[in-house]
Amino acid sequence: MKTGAADQVVINIGSKINKMRIGNHLSLQQLAERAGVSGAAIHKIEHGQMTPSITVLMKIADALGKRVTYFLGEERRDDFYFVRGVEMAPRDERRRIEYSGGSVELERLAFRLERGQIHSGIYRCKSGVKSGSRPHSHPGEELVFQLEGMVEYTIRGEVFVLRPGDCLHFRSELPHTWRLLGDQDSAALVVLTPPPYDAAELSEARRDIY
Numbered sequence: 001m002k003t004g005a006a007d008q009v010v011i012n013i014g015s016k017i018n019k020m021r022i023g024n025h026l027s028l029q030q031l032a033e034r035a036g037v038s039g040a041a042i043h044k045i046e047h048g049q050m051t052p053s054i055t056v057l058m059k060i061a062d063a064l065g066k067r068v069t070y071f072l073g074e075e076r077r078d079d080f081y082f083v084r085g086v087e088m089a090p091r092d093e094r095r096r097i098e099y100s101g102g103s104v105e106l107e108r109l110a111f112r113l114e115r116g117q118i119h120s121g122i123y124r125c126k127s128g129v130k131s132g133s134r135p136h137s138h139p140g141e142e143l144v145f146q147l148e149g150m151v152e153y154t155i156r157g158e159v160f161v162l163r164p165g166d167c168l169h170f171r172s173e174l175p176h177t178w179r180l181l182g183d184q185d186s187a188a189l190v191v192l193t194p195p196p197y198d199a200a201e202l203s204e205a206r207r208d209i210y
Contacts, residue, residue: 011048013057013071018046020064034063058082062114082114103129109189119195122147125186135175140194142172149186153178162188 021031021042032039037059044050045060052060054068061068062082089109098105107122127149135154144153146162153160153168155176160168170176172192180186 013052014046014048016071017042017060017064020066021046024064031060031063035059083112084114087111087113087116100129102126110191111195116195118191118193120189120191123186123188123190125149125151125180127180127183127185129186130179131177133177135177137173137175138192140172140192142170143191144168145189147187147189149184150181151178151186151188152181 021028026034028039028042031037032042035042037056041050041052041056042060045052045056057071058068059082061071087110094107094109096105096107103126105124107124109122110116110118110120144151144162145167146164148164151162153162153170153176155170156174161181162168
């Protein structure tokens with residue numbers, strides 16, 4: 001059977017992890033404990049039987065002292081990787097990502113702290129953008145500090161209009177929706193705790209823009 005490009009990437013990742021692990025004189029269990037990933041998962045990854053998520057790969061890379069791009073076959077200065085203890089996000093070096101067809105841009109502020117308990121960024125939205133017709137919810141708390149434009153939040157049926165300088169803090173498990181008001185674009189500082197599921201994966205899954 002012919003091996004596709006994606007399959008070859010998976011095989012290469014597993015091979016590199018295996019070589020790095022053996023080169024560092026680590027057993028499967030020792031690497032598993034360092035990375036916080038099961039030994040069975042690492043075994044499958046090393047043998048090309050499982051494709052690691054970006055979060056799992058970052059944990060393994062960090063445990064081996066490498067960046068994720070080492071295992072993907074390329075090195076980039078702006079690679080996303082976890083940091084321990086302190087996360088610094090210099091103004092001129094912050095990565096921005098866009099989604100929803102480019103109508104939403106996220107400037108990442110707090111994403112990379114290993115086992116961090118918050119996720120924050122500046123969300124910039126084009127006029128007319130909204131979260132959707134159905135309310136959504138997620139565990140924890142959410143804080144929104146409006147910087148530019150106006151946005152309307154509906155939380156558990158109650159409406160809140162945020163103008164520049166307004167701040168909204170709520171339990172995010174409460175059903176909520178939001179939509180921009182007027183014809184002006186919006187910018188808001190958003191803080192979530194705990195981080196949404198696989199925030200790191202989310203950041204890598206979108207197209208980076210600089």
